[in-house]
Amino acid sequence: MASESSQKNKARRKLKKRVRIDVGKNLERLDSLPWNSALPENDGSNHDPYSVFIGSNELEGGFLTLEEIDESEYGLEIPKIDVENENKKVKGKVKSKKRKVSEGDENNSSSGEADGKTEGKDGGKELEDEKKKPKQNKEKKKRMKKKNKREKNEEANKLKENAELPESVSVIDGLDGVEENPVDDAEYYEWNELRLHPLIMKSIYRLKFKEPTPIQKACIPAAAHQGKDVIGAAETGSGKTLAFGLPILQRLLEEREKVERLLTEKGEVNERIAPKSVLRALIITPTRELALQVTDHLKEVAKGTNVRVVPIVGGISTEKQERLLKARPEIVVGTPGRLWELMSGGEIHLVELHSLSFFVLDEADRMIESGHFRELQSIVDMLPIHRSTESQPQNTQNCMTVSSLQRKKRQTFVFSATLALSADFRKKLKRGSMNSKKNDGLNSFETLSERAGMRPNTAIIDLTNASILVNKLEESVIECREEDKDAYLYYVLSAHGQGRTIVFCTSIAALRHISAILRILNINIWTLHSEMQQRARLKAIDRFRANEHGILIATDAAARGLDIPGVRTVVHYQLPLSAEVYVHRCGRTARAFSDGCSIALISPNDASKFAALSKSFAKESFQRFPIELSYMPEVIKRLSLAHQIDKITRKNSQEKAEKSWLERNAESVDLVLDDDDSEEERVKKHRLKKATSSQLNKLQQLNTLLSRPLQPKTFSKRYLAGAGVSPLLQHQFEELAKQKLGEVSSFGENKRRKLLVIGQDCVEPLQALRGANKEPCLDLKEIAEKRKNMDDLRRKRKEMKKRLHEQRRKQRKKMKAGNQ
Numbered sequence: 134m135a136s137e138s139s140q141k142n143k144a145r146r147k148l149k150k151r152v153r154i155d156v157g158k159n160l161e162r163l164d165s166l167p168w169n170s171a172l173p174e175n176d177g178s179n180h181d182p183y184s185v186f187i188g189s190n191e192l193e194g195g196f197l198t199l200e201e202i203d204e205s206e207y208g209l210e211i212p213k214i215d216v217e218n219e220n221k222k223v224k225g226k227v228k229s230k231k232r233k234v235s236e237g238d239e240n241n242s243s244s245g246e247a248d249g250k251t252e253g254k255d256g257g258k259e260l261e262d263e264k265k266k267p268k269q270n271k272e273k274k275k276r277m278k279k280k281n282k283r284e285k286n287e288e289a290n291k292l293k294e295n296a297e298l299p300e301s302v303s304v305i306d307g308l309d310g311v312e313e314n315p316v317d318d319a320e321y322y323e324w325n326e327l328r329l330h331p332l333i334m335k336s337i338y339r340l341k342f343k344e345p346t347p348i349q350k351a352c353i354p355a356a357a358h359q360g361k362d363v364i365g366a367a368e369t370g371s372g373k374t375l376a377f378g379l380p381i382l383q384r385l386l387e388e389r390e391k392v393e394r395l396l397t398e399k400g401e402v403n404e405r406i407a408p409k410s411v412l413r414a415l416i417i418t419p420t421r422e423l424a425l426q427v428t429d430h431l432k433e434v435a436k437g438t439n440v441r442v443v444p445i446v447g448g449i450s451t452e453k454q455e456r457l458l459k460a461r462p463e464i465v466v467g468t469p470g471r472l473w474e475l476m477s478g479g480e481i482h483l484v485e486l487h488s489l490s491f492f493v494l495d496e497a498d499r500m501i502e503s504g505h506f507r508e509l510q511s512i513v514d515m516l517p518i519h520r521s522t523e524s525q526p527q528n529t530q531n532c533m534t535v536s537s538l539q540r541k542k543r544q545t546f547v548f549s550a551t552l553a554l555s556a557d558f559r560k561k562l563k564r565g566s567m568n569s570k571k572n573d574g575l576n577s578f579e580t581l582s583e584r585a586g587m588r589p590n591t592a593i594i595d596l597t598n599a600s601i602l603v604n605k606l607e608e609s610v611i612e613c614r615e616e617d618k619d620a621y622l623y624y625v626l627s628a629h630g631q632g633r634t635i636v637f638c639t640s641i642a643a644l645r646h647i648s649a650i651l652r653i654l655n656i657n658i659w660t661l662h663s664e665m666q667q668r669a670r671l672k673a674i675d676r677f678r679a680n681e682h683g684i685l686i687a688t689d690a691a692a693r694g695l696d697i698p699g700v701r702t703v704v705h706y707q708l709p710l711s712a713e714v715y716v717h718r719c720g721r722t723a724r725a726f727s728d729g730c731s732i733a734l735i736s737p738n739d740a741s742k743f744a745a746l747s748k749s750f751a752k753e754s755f756q757r758f759p760i761e762l763s764y765m766p767e768v769i770k771r772l773s774l775a776h777q778i779d780k781i782t783r784k785n786s787q788e789k790a791e792k793s794w795l796e797r798n799a800e801s802v803d804l805v806l807d808d809d810d811s812e813e814e815r816v817k818k819h820r821l822k823k824a825t826s827s828q829l830n831k832l833q834q835l836n837t838l839l840s841r842p843l844q845p846k847t848f849s850k851r852y853l854a855g856a857g858v859s860p861l862l863q864h865q866f867e868e869l870a871k872q873k874l875g876e877v878s879s880f881g882e883n884k885r886r887k888l889l890v891i892g893q894d895c896v897e898p899l900q901a902l903r904g905a906n907k908e909p910c911l912d913l914k915e916i917a918e919k920r921k922n923m924d925d926l927r928r929k930r931k932e933m934k935k936r937l938h939e940q941r942r943k944q945r946k947k948m949k950a951g952n953q
């Protein structure tokens with residue numbers, strides 16, 4: 134009896150320990166877990182297309198199976214943390230941070246015990262089952278366990294040494310008790326639910342991304358754990374890059390470790406696997422800047438993983454890019470033009486696409502526009518068609534090659550902030566009646582997706598709201614005449630120029646015009662357009678990024694994807710040609726949980742475009758950007774001088790260009806130009822000289838104006854006078870009051886100079902917009918009504934004119950008839 138009870142006790146203790154460990158694991162931090170440990174072996178019974186069957190002939194891919202992912206120890210459902218309860222339990226006991234963490238462990242393990250009571254019933258059965266397993270298997274497991282313990286220890290130590298973990302995240306050596314730091318940091322809880330690789334989590338801690346964005350939350354499970362293709366649409370700045378980037382990294386890391394583990398189990402030498410030697414992910418973006426940005430972003434999260442990411446874009450020497458590709462990176466991010474140039478030239482790393490597991494179209498809707506589509510189509514046509522019964526794998530019982538491990542069905546990701554999927558396409562995806570490679574000629578990303586081999590059951594994740602625009606964006610308009618746009622732009626930039634601003638133009642000519650004017654007005658700007666050299670484009674972005682209050686004048690080349698933190702304002706100097714471009718332009722501000730504002734300059738010429746835009750977003754009114762009119766006389770004065778200077782400068786440079794053209798051509802046909810100027814030439818030169826001196830005079834006048842900050846007319850240099858009603862002036866008065874207080878202590882300083890500074894204390898446009906009286910809205914209904922009335926009036930006038938004309942004609946006819 135006694136021995137029976139002692140045996141029972143022994144078994145119970147054993148079971149208790151088991152359960153304690155199991156439940157503790159539920160709460161372990163992902164970063165402190167051994168990644169490749171104890172994953173159950175595939176028994177070959179599941180039909181997941183990503184499973185690996187070592188030694189069998191059904192090898193289709195190197196990914197973990199869904200079951201493996203779900204049942205792996207880090208992947209068990211992480212119970213929600215009841216922060217309040219946890220706090221109550223710990224309250225009073227917590228003396229130090231270290232103590233708090235260890236108590237957290239106790240709490241978790243005790244809750245684990247409670248859970249264990251229900252699991253205990255099956256526990257005995259499990260023990261019995263285990264006894265039945267062959268001895269050989271047990272020994273193998275023991276060996277693995279030892280190895281995993283060692284790895285776990287190393288991993289934890291590494292993390293402790295290297296990771297810049299947030300204060301609340303700490304790693305406790307979990308060697309003996311196998312109890313490592315439980316999830317006590319609610320801030321990262323949502324990430325933990327996504328079950329990402331510890332190395333990825335380490336990057337997320339480093340980047341201080343407290344929670345996944347909604348698109349990341351929706352995409353990661355579908356793409357990383359279910360192996361699905363994804364069509365993703367979410368507002369600008371919502372973290373779409375990582376929504377496809379993290380699943381790619383996750384699967385590559387899983388695969389790598391799975392392979393290593395299986396090889397170790399089989400006693401194979403690791404060197405036989407060279408995972409870096411093939412292209413695994415191809416990401417295509419419409420612009421070079423975006424490709425470079427996506428590369429940087431992925432590199433940042435891939436730090437410490439040995440996964441290499443390389444950009445392949447035009448404007449950079451082909452040789453340099455070929456050198457980069459020689460290193461055989463797993464991930465290539467590129468633009469269609471350069472990618473196709475290298476592919477059609479037979480670049481070995483880019484044409485060996487049999488192992489490509491991920492194909493991504495970022496900003497997919499832009500990609501199908503002219504200038505990209507042909508090359509993209511050629512690239513897509515090069516992708517191998519995946520069939521469920523692909524060619525025979527190249528593995529045998531004892532020999533496993535990289536290509537055989539990596540052959541798998543390809544995942545396709547299509548992302549943008551502005552994707553409009555037709556109902557027909559959605560149905561097709563659902564039914565799985567995709568017709569890859571058969572559909573040609575159609576210029577749509579839907580066709581492209583089909584051709585790229587998008588599979589049935591694709592996850593369509595559309596998180597865009599009705600207006601498609603970011604919630605934290607404040608939109609506004611300034612109604613003005615076409616010729617006054619420069620003045621209003623100057624007003625916004627100089628009276629409110631806080632934070633980074635991007636001014637968008639539709640044409641390069643307009644960009645050149647306002648750049649010249651703003652430069653004359655001493656405003657420091659950078660420009661970006663498609664006719665610039667790549668180096669200059671990158672330089673402009675870098676400089677703009679480096680300046681806290683930088684101003685970038687750009688065409689729509691910068692509308693998509695550009696991720697520059699701290700862009701507070703977007704100005705539409707000219708309205709874009711489509712609603713999509715408007716969304717992307719606005720999306721350069723109010724990114725990643727921050728806010729921003731957009732200001733559209735609307736002239737009567739823009740009326741119809743603006744009406745169409747408003748209709749697209751079902752908008753009924755726009756807020757007017759508040760203008761402090763007392764600034765305008767000075768603004769207009771400066772602008773008028775600037776325009777005159779610009780006109781003269783342009784004329785001069787045009788004449789110079791013409792002259793040098795004449796000289797160049799004369800030289801090319803060996804003609805010697807006569808040095809003696811004709812009378813006409815002399816008059817011209819004289820005029821030029823005169824113009825230049827008048828230009829200089831004007832320049833001096835403008836310089837005097839520019840030497841002092843922009844001030845409202847009612848704003849005396851010496852005394853404060855009236856007009857302190859607008860938020861801008863209100864702010865300036867407050868600043869002045871503060872300054873005056875400071876001045877009391879610094880007696881004897883030049884007061885006048887100090888007062889001159891006031892005008893420079895700007896209010897951010899967003900702040901001005903929020904502080905403005907919300908009443909004066911641009912009521913689109915009212916405008917439409919007015920336009921309708923005007924149209925009616927015009928029509929009536931026309932009709933009247935016609936009637937009068939007809940009457941006169943009849944009269945003339947009558948008179949003619951009378952005369953006869």
Ligand SMILES: Nc1ncnc2c1ncn2[C@@H]1O[C@H](COP(=O)(O)OP(=O)(O)OP(=O)(O)O)[C@@H](O)[C@H]1O
Pocket residue numbers: 341342343344345346349367368369370371372373374375549550693694695696720721724725
């Ligand atoms: N989970 C997160 N938490 C905080 N910031 C994040 C998170 N994920 C991404 N970010 C940051 O958000 C910014 C925008 O991300 P990203 O460029 O991927 O947005 P996007 O949706 O692709 O925008 P767009 O549509 O304009 O191209 C980046 O600076 C990125 O570092």
